[in-house]
Amino acid sequence: KNEVEQSPQNLTAQEGEFITINCSYSVGISALHWLQQHPGGGIVSLFMLSSGKKKHGRLIATINIQEKHSSLHITASHPRDSAVYICAVPRSSGGSNYKLTFGKGTLLTVNP
């Protein structure tokens, strides 16, 4: 079992639809990153959250630390939202810093 599980792996939606991507993790500490990566592109940080909910434009991220679960929602989806969305959890190996463990990503395709 992967330490960071995302679902679904692939998601196709029509423009305007409400999107939900889920992430469950079994390791890490009390925070989680949501990242976006366009095809052939670099990593862009969307959110880092350790409790509750954060909103940025049409994107909303929620986290339940007790259940080790987070969701990323996109309202009124648009074709430019098409990308891979990755959740990542910081974890300490006993040293003094927190490397990230990544999920395998969710490929979102929004059709016009």
Add this chain to the structure above:
Amino acid sequence: AAGVIQSPRHLIKEKRETATLKCYPIPRHDTVYWYQQGPGQDPQFLISFYEKMQSDKGSIPDRFSAQQFSDYHSELNMSSLELGDSALYFCASSPRPQSNEQFFGPGTRLTVL
């Protein structure tokens, strides 16, 4: 606001050549992480530095070495390149080692022919 800078953005090398990738963290960030993302793969942690000292090591091949300099920028040196080293290498900087926050660079896309 200043972001994490990586250079070069793209690099093409032949097998058995060497490559040096550079990462410039956000000013006053003293912690740098390196990650490798192979084609179709999820990113994997390579190595990290804090205050110019290696702080953690992941799945980094012995052919690779890295260091952090006095201005906190970091360089990843890769020797005897193999086809399988073709990947996106991105770094992240953090304001302190115990912080959950990591700010990502755009990455260097290395292609080994």
